Amino acid sequence: MARLPFNQQVRQAREDAIVDAVNRQLAGKGFDLMTMDEVASEVGIAKASLYKHFDSKEALAAAAMKRLLGRAQAELDRIEAQGLPTPLARLEAVVRWTMRVQLDGEMPSLPSQNSSLRAALMADMAYLGQLMAVSERLGHWITEAQSQGQITTAVPAEVVLYTLFARACDPVLGVLKAGGHAPDQVIEWVMATTFGGLATR
Amino acid sequence: MARLPFNQQVRQAREDAIVDAVNRQLAGKGFDLMTMDEVASEVGIAKASLYKHFDSKEALAAAAMKRLLGRAQAELDRIEAQGLPTPLARLEAVVRWTMRVQLDGEMPSLPSQNSSLRAALMADMAYLGQLMAVSERLGHWITEAQSQGQITTAVPAEVVLYTLFARACDPVLGVLKAGGHAPDQVIEWVMATTFGGLATR
DNA sequence: GTCTATATGAAGATAGAC
DNA sequence: GTCTATCTTCATATAGAC
Numbered sequence: 001m002a003r004l005p006f007n008q009q010v011r012q013a014r015e016d017a018i019v020d021a022v023n024r025q026l027a028g029k030g031f032d033l034m035t036m037d038e039v040a041s042e043v044g045i046a047k048a049s050l051y052k053h054f055d056s057k058e059a060l061a062a063a064a065m066k067r068l069l070g071r072a073q074a075e076l077d078r079i080e081a082q083g084l085p086t087p088l089a090r091l092e093a094v095v096r097w098t099m100r101v102q103l104d105g106e107m108p109s110l111p112s113q114n115s116s117l118r119a120a121l122m123a124d125m126a127y128l129g130q131l132m133a134v135s136e137r138l139g140h141w142i143t144e145a146q147s148q149g150q151i152t153t154a155v156p157a158e159v160v161l162y163t164l165f166a167r168a169c170d171p172v173l174g175v176l177k178a179g180g181h182a183p184d185q186v187i188e189w190v191m192a193t194t195f196g197g198l199a200t201r
Numbered sequence: 202m203a204r205l206p207f208n209q210q211v212r213q214a215r216e217d218a219i220v221d222a223v224n225r226q227l228a229g230k231g232f233d234l235m236t237m238d239e240v241a242s243e244v245g246i247a248k249a250s251l252y253k254h255f256d257s258k259e260a261l262a263a264a265a266m267k268r269l270l271g272r273a274q275a276e277l278d279r280i281e282a283q284g285l286p287t288p289l290a291r292l293e294a295v296v297r298w299t300m301r302v303q304l305d306g307e308m309p310s311l312p313s314q315n316s317s318l319r320a321a322l323m324a325d326m327a328y329l330g331q332l333m334a335v336s337e338r339l340g341h342w343i344t345e346a347q348s349q350g351q352i353t354t355a356v357p358a359e360v361v362l363y364t365l366f367a368r369a370c371d372p373v374l375g376v377l378k379a380g381g382h383a384p385d386q387v388i389e390w391v392m393a394t395t396f397g398g399l400a401t402r
Numbered sequence: 403g404t405c406t407a408t409a410t411g412a413a414g415a416t417a418g419a420c
Numbered sequence: 421g422t423c424t425a426t427c428t429t430c431a432t433a434t435a436g437a438c
Contacts, residue, residue, distance in 0.1 A: 011421090030314050032233035035413060046423050048416075053421090057414065088400065111312060112372045113231055152401050155390045158380070162373045163394050171313045171370075172363045179359070189356045193364050197398025199289065200353050212403090236431060247405050252433070254403095 015053050015063075018043050022064045026108030031061055031117055058120035062127055064108045069130035072098075076137050087141040088150035091164065094138065095194065096187060098168035103183045109169050135161060167194055216254050216264075219244050223265045227309030232262055232318055259321035263328055265309045270331035273299075277338050288342040289351035292365065295339065296395065297388060299369035304384045310370050336362060368395060 004012065021042040025034040036057060040047040054060045072094075079093045101107045110117060121127050142160045145151035151160060167190065176186040205213065222243040226235040237258060241248040255261045280294045302308045311318060322328050343361045346352040352361060368391065377387040 014421095028314070029316075030312060032231075032312070033315065036415080037413070045421095047414090048424085049422055051415070109314075111231060111233070112375065113229070113310075114234065115230075149401055151399055152393070152397065154393045154397060159373075159377065159390045159394065160399055162376050163399060166371065166373050169372075170367065172360075172367050174313065175363050176360065189360045192353070192355045193360065193398070195398050195400040196353065196355060197394070197396050198352055198361055198364060199396040200350055201402045215403095237433085238431070246403095248432090249406085249434075250404055258432070 011053075014043075014045075018045075018050065018053060018060070019063050019067055022060045023067070023106060023108050026061060026064055026110070027102075027105050030109050031057075031111055031114060034061075036060075056120070058117050061108070061110065061117060062121055062124050065110070065121065066124075066127050066130060068108060069127070069134055072134050073130070073137075076134070086150055087145035087148065090141050091138070091145060091151070092191065092195065095164055095167050096191065098164075099170070099173055099187045099190060100183070102168060102170070102173055103177060103186065107168060138164065163194070212254075215244075215246075219251065219254060219261070220264050220268055223261045224268070224307060224309050227262060227265055227311070228303075228306050231310050232258075232312055232315060235262075237261075257321070259318050262309070262311065262318055263322055263325050266311070266322065267325075267328050267331060269309060270328070270335055273335050274331070274338075277335070287351055288346035288349065291342050292339070292346060292352070293392065293396065296365055296368050297392065299365075300371075300374055300388045300391060301384070303369060303371075303374055304378060304387065308369060339365065364395070 018039070021039050022034070024042070025039055034057070036047050036050055039060065040050050043050075050060070054063060075097050076094065079090050079097075082093070084090050084093065098107070110121075139157060139161055142151060142157045142164075146153050146157060146160075170190065172190060173186055176189065177183060181189075219240070222240050223235070225243070226240055235258070237248050237251055240261065241251050244251075251261070255264060276298050277295065280291050280298075283294070285291050285294065299308070311322075340358060340362055343352060343358045343365075347354050347358060347361075371391065373391060374387055377390065378384060382390075
């Protein structure tokens, strides 16, 4: 690791603080309702200063998403290092992690249908690269689990992947939590419906 | 059925056309990105005229949601009349219907986290009443299916209910459809993951 | 009830001094 | 790079004539 000059360390720390705030805003109210004014005031800087660090609101959201994907990769590393016995166990561990992040209020939620944001993300090579990297690692675990008979082959691996991704922004989690249930309980319930299904076996 | 005076029939037809447009907008871009200007122009009337029929943007969305719930109840009637052999079969039929509606671009999607809209809906007794009616009918089928051993008792009926509701706005449907898969195929895949789960049996 | 025209406010983005 | 002050756009909602 090359040591950065002090100035750049300060800049990096500030941008981290900004992305922190953005992440909270995205998790709490979503992209459309997030305002640059509120982000700025939460960080404690002027709105104009935000634009010295990030070109646009979309760029802010993209930064939050990229940091999340970075953390996801670190989590995948951690899970791999854990030496779990099966690919299914690894997939379960990832899903538990994403649900934990969401229940902790740290999952930036992108409205699935915002054209300006979607366009910005689809043009962001760093973002796309990270997304593909995560998808490919998970895809590998999925096909492995399928070939070992742990994950159903009734649907293609692609469908399994999207289903797992969807748990990261599943509104059921929030509803159950709002209903007064403990986060651990909520997670186990949704794990049960996701992997076990609703019908009896 | 009492016959309405002609004037009121016209008014009703116009409001139906408005709610049609709102429904399309909500399905396509969601509440936050829907604008009164666009709704008005789609209906072919002036924006100010909208406000003669509905008090606010929130009221428009609420009207669309109430009509959807009305249609859901009609669908529940239809399913009951079909004489399906088990409560599980009835639940499967409902979920297929909601997914079909979404894939047809007719499912108004409310951002789960919009305070002004949530507040308006929670203050709308007609909406709440319809929502409760639908929930209770489904809840009945669910407990019935659980007591007959068709639906898992590993999670409470409440969790089953929310899980079924969530399929109505599941982003996985859109992603798979955008990936070029036929709607019928998409629905059967998501049915399989929802009721069968991802893990092998 | 429908229209045109406008009030009002919010939010993304920028100018320009320091 | 940070600030204050401002520009610009756009969207909700309303005024007032017909």
